[in-house]
């Protein structure tokens with residue numbers, strides 16, 4: 001378990017991390033999300049005592065990092081994959097780390113095997129691709145068989161097979177009862193990997209909730225329906241109080257409608273349907289909607305169009321709603 005209590009970091013006038021309090025629990029993968037500059041890396045650095053908090057504290061399984069005699073056996077981390085001495089081989093890089101934390105030498109071969117680097121164990125790290133460097137960083141994180149693991153952008157530079165491998169590795173480590181805390185900008189990957197999410201914006205907690213609730217609470221739900229009797233269906237939907245929107249290819253999107261209701265309406269009017277499905281937005285859409293007001297670096301009107309969040313549910317913007325709840329933000333755990 002990782003516990004943050006009022007964790008704050010200022011760099012001069014800049015508040016990078018602002019009174020963060022949350023718990024990262026064992027037995028699941030917890031994703032750490034936030035727009036660029038939100039304070040994710042600074043938070044992770046403070047968890048590892050690489051940055052000193054201005055205020056507040058971090059506990060790793062009940063202890064502060066400084067009280068850990070052999071830290072690699074309590075918490076493993078992948079922060080900067082390239083922070084390896086280029087002249088050292090993968091084997092020797094791991095060997096000195098093992099010796100510095102009184103970890104048996106035999107463990108070096110084991111972790112090289114786990115990450116698939118045995119064949120290049122004696123090659124110098126400076127010749128490694130980014131993907132190989134990521135794997136070496138993961139080997140270092142696993143070296144002390146720690147109960148807590150932090151991964152900052154672990155799939156950076158990995159090919160699809162590597163991404164698949166790290167996803168399953170993280171899930172396996174979590175199923176062994178370990179605490180897994182991972183940041184990534186790849187939303188589709190995060191959606192497949194994390195069970196729980198911590199979301200921050202401008203250093204503050206925006207959400208501490210399960211993946212399913214996060215998507216449900218931050219996305220619009222609607223139904224898609226398609227019929228060869230397009231005009232008649234549109235009319236029936238309108239007279240039932242819905243506002244169908246053309247979605248191309250003869251498909252209609254109907255906000256706030258369930259497939260059950262639309263199916264019954266169509267049956268009542270003996271309208272044939274070729275498609276009827278419930279739709280939910282992706283994690284990416286939910287994330288963009290929630291953090292729309294907390295993005296520090298906006299691109300305006302790129303070739304792909306403006307980088308605003310997709311149209312949201314009616315009412316106040318979700319990020320604003322959460323921030324109005326105060327620095328503790330919103331939580332479904334009754335804490336934070």
Ligand SMILES: Nc1ncnc2c1ncn2[C@@H]1O[C@H](COP(=O)(O)OP(=O)(O)OP(=O)(O)O)[C@@H](O)[C@H]1O
Pocket residue numbers: 011014015016034035036037038039040041042043
């Ligand atoms: N050593 C430093 N000195 C001054 N400002 C810093 C320092 N480190 C980070 N910051 C600032 O603190 C804020 C948080 O940065 P941080 O790198 O933690 O964000 P992040 O969420 O990890 O961003 P990204 O997703 O882009 O990696 C940013 O505004 C950054 O410019």
